[in-house]
Amino acid sequence: MSRLLARLFMAVVGIVLAAPIVVVAGVSFNAQRTLTFPPVGFSLAWFGEIFADAGWRGALLTSLAIAASSAALAVAIAFPLAWFLWRWHAPWARLFQVLGTAPFILPPVITALGFLSFWATAGFYGAPWTVVISHAVFLVTLPLVTITLGFSSIDPSLTEAAATMGADDRTVLRTVVLPLVTPYLVSGYAFAFVLSLNEYIIAYMVAGFTVETLPIKIFNALRYGYTPTMAAVTVFFVAAAALVFSLVARFGDLPRLLGAWSSRES
Amino acid sequence: MTTARPQKLADYAPLVFPAVMLTVFFVVPFGIMVAVSFFRRVQGAFYEPDFVLANYARFLSVFFGEVLGFSLVLAALVAVVAVTIAFPFTYLLARLPRRRQVLWLVALLSIVSLSEVIVGFAWSTLFSRTAGITNVLVALGLMDEPMSLSPSFGALLTGLSYHAFPYTVLVLYPALARLDPTLMEAARTLGASPPCAFVTVVVPALRNTILATLIMVFVFALGAYLLPQLLGRPSNWTLSVLITDQAIYQSNLPFAAAMAVFLVLVSLALVGLSLLVGRKEAAQ
């Protein structure tokens, strides 16, 4: 009885979670330039427009470039920090861990406004690369959390064993530690990548008038009415996120990455 | 590994790059924002350095009080709705077989990472006259003709709760995944039906987690800046919308900064509280 109720409850939640995406996906297949659901006719034209229309294509490429480079930068910041905190006992260095976590927990408007004030003061307001740095600092939390988790799962006796065999710090890092944390590093990158792709307010405040990322493009387009192209872009976003997270799940232990103890055996 | 203290200066080398990046691009911008909140606004330009409290004084207006009050009530409402649904959901999720659990997690991650722009667009489509749920109701004969459900407070609350739900699940997930399953079994052998055991054991055993999650979701909802514009009426605008509006469209950076500082203080106090509550539970 209660098992049936539980299944029903989960199913209802699943339907509500899927509903807006299903409707948007349906709308994106409309044959005409209208937002109707169920779709009238079937057409992939709106997906084609993402690539055919210079505006959408440009926004897509900009978003991908920013996401790829800011995620890389975020990992570059997070990895040495996580390694240092794991390798050495230095309580005051935890301060940087807090700094790395804070931007993500605070309302994003605040971080965005901080960046706006900063870049405006520094005189780089509107430069595309400022978005990359801003996103990297904003999203550094994600690789920091996953990589820290990765380090904590390494048995300390492994590095001690390597040390007794004559490996110095660098060699241990390269031959033992790095291979073990690579999955966590990759998933940290993936998380940051997807979130950067979807990020709106920081990109908008920092360089909204000069750089057009996909979310900015959608929001700007929303003012002039809804088109099926937006629906197609939305489908693209969901698909991209699902793809990336599926890959993370395929090659890593997703429940563990999200904070469950190692996968339940029994 | 964490027992040794750094020996030589070179041991600190890995810390340099992260420390510089986080200081220059997070601490300094934050400081500038705080400074700007005391600056004087100049029409036609950004602002000029000064030390005025005028930006904070504007908080004392009725309008601001209403917006703040509305933002807090809305965020609290969203937090309660999201946690009320997410808690039993996450409990069931954490007990699923691994494969199905991973599928759910991928779906939740995909949705939680969606931009507010996308969520707002999706829900306004769902609430629209032409492609919305009212069409389904009409098809079922429950309604006469399709109608638009947005903008409205209900639409905003739905959209925000939707946006916050996967986040809430992911915040609750570690605690519920680590919950000893034999606690439930023990309750059952002691005569509690599964729903009774859930209410008398799982919920009270995790009451601090629930409280901490409520606060986290509250802060999360407080940060929403697009959904109120896309799904709500102007009277449903929140502090975050106002900050964006002042910063971008009114070019009043000092006032926006003052509001942001205020929001930070509220958020920090709440996050600190939730960490404190969480630590208390971990110590038990």
Next chain:
Amino acid sequence: MTSLVLENITKRFGAVAAVDRVNLTVPDGSFVCLLGPSGCGKTTLLRMIAGLEEPSEGRVLVGGDDVTRTPAHRRDFGMVFQSLALFPHLSVGENIAYPLRIRGVPRAEQARRVEELLALVRLPGFGERPVAKLSGGQRQRVAIARALALQPRLFLLDEPLSALDAKLREAMQVELRQLQQRLGITTIVVTHDQREAMTMADLVVVMNEGRIRQSAPPVEIYRRPADTFVADFIGITNLLRARRGPDGAVRVAGGFLAGVTLPAEEAMISVRPEDVRLVPPEAAAITGRVEFVRDLGASIEIYVEAEGQRIVAVASPRERPDLQPGATVGLALPADACVVLGA
């Protein structure tokens, strides 16, 4: 009254049968230990008795009633978990009162019963303490008191003492047995510790690979193991290959074994080390070479190699045989101590 009967109980997980056609009758008021190596299905069997797991086949009868489909919370059994599963948000007293509270027993009655149970497990005055502040042994007692709060029809314990250190465990075994005898409650304990089983049980049920290999009183399990698995699993034994010659005489390790008959041409014989006697080689049927002497203080184990088989003999320190590795010894295997087992 509350006898337990298991009829043909089977539990399959996919293609694997974790519990395979188990039949067992537990008389009212008896203490049964399910004993076996890890993964033998004993815990799964206990969970099916408790109603936490549904059998794929078979029936569970308690006091004559079929409870196979009755959910755990309607069975009125008390169970102690390996993890103890004490509710962390409740005090000692609240933990014990939990089953009474959810049944709406009046507060005064709850308090009275909690005091009674705390006295029973020898923790008087502990009611207000938080669970986290207790020692391992105290937590153990609280878990037992909570499981007994409802005067359950069956008392089930899953490896209840495994978290305790060796000394405390031995003391708790005796205490648990005395408690059970005082209450006269039908009790089933899952354990992998044969000492525990021997100390407490009226009936030991040895399981392996989902099946019951033998169920008998402890001494019988030890003296008369049903098969090589039981003989090997319970205590230390010498498992020796025996052959029957055409003349009917039985040979073991190069010597004749008088007074033993084999059911087939070849069989295994189990002899406990304490039954193997050391004798002068010239008078012995079996002779061998000493490989290793292990002096444990309280006893001395002598490892002897005879015709390719290893035979362990135990001598008491009082005998103190003067043996060095390499010496030749004679061994006598008393016929009444030899248990003939299937191959």
